[in-house]
Amino acid sequence: MQKGMRYLFDMKTSKQKLGQLGEDLIVKKMSCPKCQKTRTLKKLPNNFKCADIICDFCGFLAQVKASTVRDVNVLPETILGAAWRPQKERMDAGIYFSLFVVLVNGRNRKIYYLDKKYQRPDMFLVRKPLSPTAKRAGWQGFYYQLKSIAKRFVSDEEKTNF
Numbered sequence: 613m614q615k616g617m618r619y620l621f622d623m624k625t626s627k628q629k630l631g632q633l634g635e636d637l638i639v640k641k642m643s644c645p646k647c648q649k650t651r652t653l654k655k656l657p658n659n660f661k662c663a664d665i666i667c668d669f670c671g672f673l674a675q676v677k678a679s680t681v682r683d684v685n686v687l688p689e690t691i692l693g694a695a696w697r698p699q700k701e702r703m704d705a706g707i708y709f710s711l712f713v714v715l716v717n718g719r720n721r722k723i724y725y726l727d728k729k730y731q732r733p734d735m736f737l738v739r740k741p742l743s744p745t746a747k748r749a750g751w752q753g754f755y756y757q758l759k760s761i762a763k764r765f766v767s768d769e770e771k772t773n774f
């Protein structure tokens with residue numbers, strides 16, 4: 613395998629592993645923010661587009677984003693989202709999903725939660741389309757802009773406020 617390809621391959625797998633770690637932590641550690649039951653949050657299959665986890669008691673849905681950081685006690689200003697178009701279509705329809713953010717620094721992990729009722733269009737920042745030479749040319753993603761809404765996040769240490 614060429615060196616550049618190997619690098620891309622490693623990046624992809626480590627990104628997937630990070631995503632898995634985030635979802636595993638939520639399922640293991642968190643009770644459902646909606647019905648408060650424990651051990652009811654389950655992972656959804658990867659091809660399930662709108663959400664990553666579901667509560668198998670009340671049907672609560674949430675997205676999970678994991679990010680490696682220097683300090684798990686500081687919420688980053690932005691984190692990488694996903695594809696822009698479906699996000700835009702949901703926003704146009706007034707649909708939002710609650711969001712767990714898992715910050716990881718080696719063995720230090722901290723979970724933050726943002727209820728869907730606090731989400732607004734301006735926290736979703738569209739990225740430039742990928743260049744015509746890219747593998748997924750024209751594909752457009754978005755960032756979550758967390759800075760303006762950081763106060764609305766609660767961490768797993770303040771779980772009672774969910």
Ligand SMILES: [Zn+2]
Nearest residue numbers: 644647667670
């Ligand atoms: Zn529930």
